[in-house]
Amino acid sequence: MLFRSEMSVQVLLAGPEALRSAVGNELAGCAVTALAGGADLVGEYARCLRAGTPPTMIISELALDQVDGRSAIRGIRAVERGLNAQPIPILAYAACRADDELTGFIQQMGHVVHLNRPQDAAPDDQANRLERALERLLQQLGKR
Secondary structure, eight states: OOSOTTOOOEEEEESOHHHHHHHHHHTTTSEEEEESBHHHHHHHHHHHHHHTOOOSEEEEESSOBSSOHHHHHHHHHHHHHHTTOOOOOEEEEESSOOOHHHHHHHHHHOSEEEEEOOTTOOHHHHHHHHHHHHHHHHHHHTOO
16 A cells, blocks of 8 residues: 555645546545646645645646746746745656656656656556655655
């Protein structure tokens, strides 16, 4: 079991329907707010922080509608600075490997784990890779 039953895990999940469906199976027992685009993600995150109900983590595709994933992550970090909030762990899902530019971006943003989502990977392989990436995020949170 990825999440202990006594944990209250709230996840903002941004990406296309296929990603939301695949990831949703790994997040059984979590409160998941599914969002289609980057602007929605930043807006919902800001709303949660202002309401005093910050999510536990964010899972976001880097290729998003409205605002791309990198810009959304920059927006999330700007919201945190503006509201004096701690950085939230983010799983950045992408159909590409992390090149030097993406690696530098991830390091600059902090508390971001990248997961390459190969288009030809079997669903079970993608689920296993996702579980390992989520475990790394939980370790960053100190909840594992």
